[in-house]
Amino acid sequence: MDFLRRLFGRSHESAGVAKERLQLVLAQDRTNISSETLNVLKDEIIAVISQHVEIDRANVQVSMTHTNQGDQLIANIPVIAARAPVPPAAERPKRARSRRAHAARA
């Protein structure tokens, strides 16, 4: 199996990994935002947003990343909802069918 893979196979595409890592590291290098600064930023963002809406502080993520639109500072902030979430349609009780069946019997 290994024999065949080496005869016909391609390698683990480490070049792709290299390019992705480069873009990430350059996003940080270019904007000169250290991980220290990012932590401070995160705390300040949490403080400001918390004044207006309740958020899940433990799961806030702030990072420098690289996307199609270039280098970006991304903040993911989970918001705590004001009421319990509505269940999807399939789980709602099937009252309509039993009424028709009841009418057919009558």
Add this chain to the structure above:
Amino acid sequence: MPGRVITITSGKGGVGKTTATANIGVALARRGQRVACVDADIGLRNLDVVMGLENRIVYDLVDVVEGRARLRQALIKDKRLPELQLLPAAQTRDKSAVNEKQMTKLCDDLKKEFDFVLIDSPAGIERGFKNSIAPADELLIIVTPEVSAVRDADRVIGLVEANEKPSPKLIINRLRPAMVKRGEMMDTADVLEVLAIELIGIVPEDDTIITSTNKGQPVALEDRSAAGAAFTRIARRLLGEDVPFQVFDESPGLLERFARLFRNP
């Protein structure tokens, strides 16, 4: 018409600045241009050895800057190509021996006598690098298709632009087409996408560079090697010629793959 001062730099060490300076210099001289190659790596000189002129050094760049010798006395004429001359670095001093003003004055003098002044920059971003970019009219950045070299090149590009120098042009050096084909090495497009500057040359990995340095005979002296041909194309582009970029396609055939399997279990 004054000469063009072109600095060859990279940030990362060992990516081929000295080899490129020597060979682009040779290629330009072969085309009749008067070229002065300047070794700005004071304390760790290598351009002399790569060009095979190490036995002819009498005076060096620091001697000229400190007034112990005139430029004409320090410049070494290459016997193979009369239009090519070398200003060697000092070996027993360090980068603090020269400042940016002195380098610029030196290059202003050289510009009057030469069509091209090629400055071989040292690695790093400290004094030696700053000295070598100060007089530059144009810059060439050498990069290999590897994470650390590209990262350093990006920093250097930023520094060069911050110094209000014109946008540098890129030479991708030591490309290995077979590895690129297998997805194990970044290709030209990948590097260009990340660095986003204009490409001026692609030089493939070539063992003849080692043998040529062993002998002190830059590959561009003859028309035999792939790397030599690549450096010659770069020289032609510097002279304004529209030379298309080589497509390196080194895909081993099925039989060769088969043979390799038994060679490397």
